[in-house]
Amino acid sequence: xxxxxxxxxxxxxxxxxxxxxxxxxxxxxxxxxxxxxxxxxxxxxxxxxxxxxxxxxxxxxxxxxxxxxxxxxxxxxxxxxxxxxxxxxxxxxxxxxxxxxxxxxxxxxxxxxxxxxxxxxxxxxxxxxxxxxxxxxxxxxxxxxxxxxxxxxxxxxxxxxxxxxxxxxxxxxxxxxxxxxxxxxxxxxxxxxxxxxxxxxxxxxxxxxxxxxxxx
Numbered sequence: 001x002x003x004x005x006x007x008x009x010x011x012x013x014x015x016x017x018x019x020x021x022x023x024x025x026x027x028x029x030x031x032x033x034x035x036x037x038x039x040x041x042x043x044x045x046x047x048x049x050x051x052x053x054x055x056x057x058x059x060x061x062x063x064x065x066x067x068x069x070x071x072x073x074x075x076x077x078x079x080x081x082x083x084x085x086x087x088x089x090x091x092x093x094x095x096x097x098x099x100x101x102x103x104x105x106x107x108x109x110x111x112x113x114x115x116x117x118x119x120x121x122x123x124x125x126x127x128x129x130x131x132x133x134x135x136x137x138x139x140x141x142x143x144x145x146x147x148x149x150x151x152x153x154x155x156x157x158x159x160x161x162x163x164x165x166x167x168x169x170x171x172x173x174x175x176x177x178x179x180x181x182x183x184x185x186x187x188x189x190x191x192x193x194x195x196x197x198x199x200x201x202x203x204x205x206x207x208x209x210x211x212x213x214x215x216x
Contacts, residue, residue: 003083007091015099021064022099025057029107032056037114046115047181048174050107051133055166057107058100058137059159062145085211093135093142093206100134118181126180129188132195133173137166139202146206146213169198 015021032053041049108130111117141162148154148161176191 001087003087004091004094007088008094011092011095012098015095021061022102024064025061025099025103026106028060029053029057029103030110033107033110033114042116043118046111046117047177048170049115050104050111050117050177051170051174052163053107054100054104054134055137055141055163055170056159057103058096058141059162061099061103062096062141062162063155063158086207089142089146089206089210090203092146093138093203096142096145097135097138100138101131104130104134125188126177129173129176129180129192129195132192132199133169133176136169136173136195136199136202137162139199139206140166140169143202143206143209143213146210149213169195172198 030053033049036046036049036053108117141158144158144161144165145154148157151157172191172194176188176195179186179188179191
């Protein structure tokens with residue numbers, strides 16, 4: 001647990017000093033949503049664009065985060081650290097989740113303006129879906145970021161892999177978002193179960209494979 005907190009604190013400190021990662025992610029998400037609005041995508045079904053914007057901006061954040069560690073040879077320190085690599089993965093994922101969660105809130109608010117997404121709905125369940133969906137995307141993205149950290153084409157490969165592989169989570173999260181923003185109180189049990197399974201799968205894979213990912 002101390003390893004997780006140390007990695008989380010380190011990543012938050014780096015972002016707090018640079019203050020460029022979250023603004024870049026937020027700007028990309030806002031640009032995608034504005035373009036979607038200008039293309040005529042409106043109403044509740046446009047919630048899928050919120051999640052696509054989240055995935056694309058998450059890919060940017062993950063690419064830059066692991067790229068910085070690789071370029072500054074911090075990855076060597078992760079390899080030599082006498083700690084369980086699984087906790088390092090969880091720490092990286094926790095930091096990435098906080099970055100993505102900030103973008104999610106901003107993207108949802110922007111979608112109300114640009115895409116006429118219905119405002120209101122069931123706030124508490126919606127917050128839960130945002131958290132669960134963001135965590136599911138981050139679990140996959142953090143693993144992919146580690147696997148691609150040492151490759152020269154990571155900036156291109158990570159989005160290309162993250163978008164299709166996260167499709168089940170994106171569809172489930174967008175479907176749940178539409179239901180929760182609607183006037184009818186439709187259940188979202190199926191979507192939540194899928195998101196939870198997706199999160200559990202890639203969190204487990206990340207904890208198992210992170211050691212081998214940073215060794216390559």
